[in-house]
Amino acid sequence: MVRPNKTFTYRNWAQTFSCSPELYFEPQNEKEIVAIVQRAREHRKTVKVFGAGHSPSDLPCTDGYMLNLDRMNRLLEVDETRMVVTVEGGMRLFELHPLLQKHNLALSVLGAISDQSVAGAIGTATHGSGAGFGNLSTLVLGLRLISGTGEIIDCSAMDHTDIFSAARCHIGALGIVTKVTLQCERAFRLESIQRPIPFATMLDELVSLSQTAQHTKFLWFPYNNNVAISLLNRTTKVKSEPDSTWRITQRKNRLRYEMELYVGRYMPGILPEVEKQLWKRDYAREIHRIDDSYKVFNFDCMFRQYTNEWAIPTGRASEAIKQLNQVLAKAKYPIHFPIEIRFVQHDDIWLSPCYQRDTCYIGVVMYKPFNSNVPYGEFWTDFEAVMKSMDGRPHWAKFHCMGYEDLARVYPMLPNFMEVRAQMDPDNVFMNDYLTRHLLPNNHPVLPPEHGIRFQYSNIPLKSKL
Ligand SMILES: Cc1cc2nc3c(=O)[nH]c(=O)nc-3n(C[C@H](O)[C@H](O)[C@H](O)COP(=O)(O)OP(=O)(O)OC[C@H]3O[C@@H](n4cnc5c(N)ncnc54)[C@H](O)[C@@H]3O)c2cc1C
Numbered sequence: 001m002v003r004p005n006k007t008f009t010y011r012n013w014a015q016t017f018s019c020s021p022e023l024y025f026e027p028q029n030e031k032e033i034v035a036i037v038q039r040a041r042e043h044r045k046t047v048k049v050f051g052a053g054h055s056p057s058d059l060p061c062t063d064g065y066m067l068n069l070d071r072m073n074r075l076l077e078v079d080e081t082r083m084v085v086t087v088e089g090g091m092r093l094f095e096l097h098p099l100l101q102k103h104n105l106a107l108s109v110l111g112a113i114s115d116q117s118v119a120g121a122i123g124t125a126t127h128g129s130g131a132g133f134g135n136l137s138t139l140v141l142g143l144r145l146i147s148g149t150g151e152i153i154d155c156s157a158m159d160h161t162d163i164f165s166a167a168r169c170h171i172g173a174l175g176i177v178t179k180v181t182l183q184c185e186r187a188f189r190l191e192s193i194q195r196p197i198p199f200a201t202m203l204d205e206l207v208s209l210s211q212t213a214q215h216t217k218f219l220w221f222p223y224n225n226n227v228a229i230s231l232l233n234r235t236t237k238v239k240s241e242p243d244s245t246w247r248i249t250q251r252k253n254r255l256r257y258e259m260e261l262y263v264g265r266y267m268p269g270i271l272p273e274v275e276k277q278l279w280k281r282d283y284a285r286e287i288h289r290i291d292d293s294y295k296v297f298n299f300d301c302m303f304r305q306y307t308n309e310w311a312i313p314t315g316r317a318s319e320a321i322k323q324l325n326q327v328l329a330k331a332k333y334p335i336h337f338p339i340e341i342r343f344v345q346h347d348d349i350w351l352s353p354c355y356q357r358d359t360c361y362i363g364v365v366m367y368k369p370f371n372s373n374v375p376y377g378e379f380w381t382d383f384e385a386v387m388k389s390m391d392g393r394p395h396w397a398k399f400h401c402m403g404y405e406d407l408a409r410v411y412p413m414l415p416n417f418m419e420v421r422a423q424m425d426p427d428n429v430f431m432n433d434y435l436t437r438h439l440l441p442n443n444h445p446v447l448p449p450e451h452g453i454r455f456q457y458s459n460i461p462l463k464s465k466l
Contacts, residue, residue: 010050010066013115014304014368017058021048021066028071030178034150037176040065040429041148047429049176051120052092054113055397056307059124059434060172069117072178075099083184084141089119089177097294105184109133109215110297119177124397125169125352127361128297129217129342130232131210131314135354137168138347139182145175148425156181165413166420169351171396173417173435174424190215190296191235195286199225202341206318210343210360215297218341220321221279222328223272228283228338232296240290250300253281258303261336261367265374268334275338305337306376309363309395310387311353314343317360320390324362327386333378337365350413353393361395362387377447399448404441414439 008024046064069090093114127135213231394400
């Protein structure tokens with residue numbers, strides 16, 4: 001094991017949350033992890049793992065012992081006939097794609113990026129878009145966890161079934177995930193068509209449009225009510241990019257957009273025009289592309305940002321967008337990015353935001369300048385109110401204000417999850433402020449402070465501690 005580091009500071013990707021653990025480890029095998037967990041238990045310390053640190057919240061933070069599993073990133077088994085692979089939990093998705101491709105395999109769906117570790121991505125039910133496709137957690141066929149007592153537990157649909165139902169979306173609360181078995185499909189290419197459609201068409205035909213391609217998503221530009229629809233389908237056609245200058249133009253446009261948002265931080269009056277220009281440059285015309293699946297699923301998330309995303313029943317999505325449109329039309333706060341609308345099939349994973357309902361995810365984003373924060377509080381408060389009124393479930397990775405009582409109303413299996421948690425971690429080794437705030441009764445989470453260069457983990461107001 002690499003010697004524990006006493007001066008490590010964790011910062012998430014967006015640099016919106018940080019913590020300074022007492023000790024930091026990069027274990028290379030399960031024996032080392034068991035030793036760390038047992039030592040933490042003896043010394044009454046907490047243990048948290050971060051994967052890629054891409055969660056836009058304090059979900060992986062601790063002031064106890066912190067681990068990263070980048071050194072546990074091997075492909076362990078491949079069954080080409082069943083299209084099933086087993087990987088170590090620290091494997092990053094971008095490392096996995098080329099390994100799968102060598103075996104003519106691929107993941108059926110992906111989110112916007114592939115920086116995440118496998119254990120971290122499934123831990124928050126990371127999703128892409130596709131009305132007939134589940135989130136990444138639904139691809140999990142089996143898991144190995146090291147519990148809070150240092151026990152090694154393998155679970156699947158046949159073995160320790162309750163642990164399996166809880167652990168496919170584990171939010172870091174059950175144990176340390178060292179191995180994950182994933183269902184893949186044969187490697188495939190995707191044909192992507194992005195085109196403008198009227199806002200009214202999106203509203204009137206949302207559900208049917210979400211089913212017109214295997215993977216459909218919308219980007220809604222709220223200042224000007226423009227909408228771009230992306231339609232992705234599997235294809236055997238040869239690869240093609242829009243034209244030879246497309247990538248260079250994209251890079252230039254990204255730089256220009258960031259500069260405009262930076263100025264817009266101080267002169268918000270320009271933001272409707274910034275949005276109009278972005279639309280004209282990148283979205284007002286039809287764009288075709290064909291490439292390997294993972295290259296088309298992923299896209300450029302550009303720069304540091306604050307994000308908030310909720311999962312609502314697909315049947316209420318049109319109503320939710322209408323309400324949000326009314327709220328934003330009257331709002332005095334700035335809006336930085338188009339609003340992303342994606343679709344995911346229902347599943348049976350206890351804490352999945354798609355548990356037993358076909359789901360529409362609505363995500364809002366604010367730009368985070370390198371040298372300051374932005375006031376996102378009013379926007380987030382309005383957004384959460386609309387999402388809550390639609391029986392919304394927040395994305396676990398993102399900051400939200402749902403306490404246990406609110407969550408139990410929309411997650412019927414939350415009490416069962418808590419029972420499995422208590423069994424897996426009787427001494428609360430894996431608890432932290434995030435889990436305390438949201439999973440223990442009688443806390444009333446509030447948004448973190450908006451000002452100041454960096455939000456410190458220990459500043460979160462808490463009503464009760466373990
Ligand atoms: C630019 C960007 C784009 C994104 N796009 C999407 C998207 O399209 N769709 C979507 O759903 N989400 C998206 N996300 C969110 C992201 O997918 C999730 O936050 C994901 O959980 C991050 O994975 P990670 O490996 O960075 O995990 P971390 O953020 O490091 O950790 C997440 C949780 O998993 C736990 N954990 C990590 N590794 C282990 C382990 N081995 N054992 C036990 N617990 C572990 C951590 O303790 C924590 O509780 C995006 C985030 C960013 C920054």
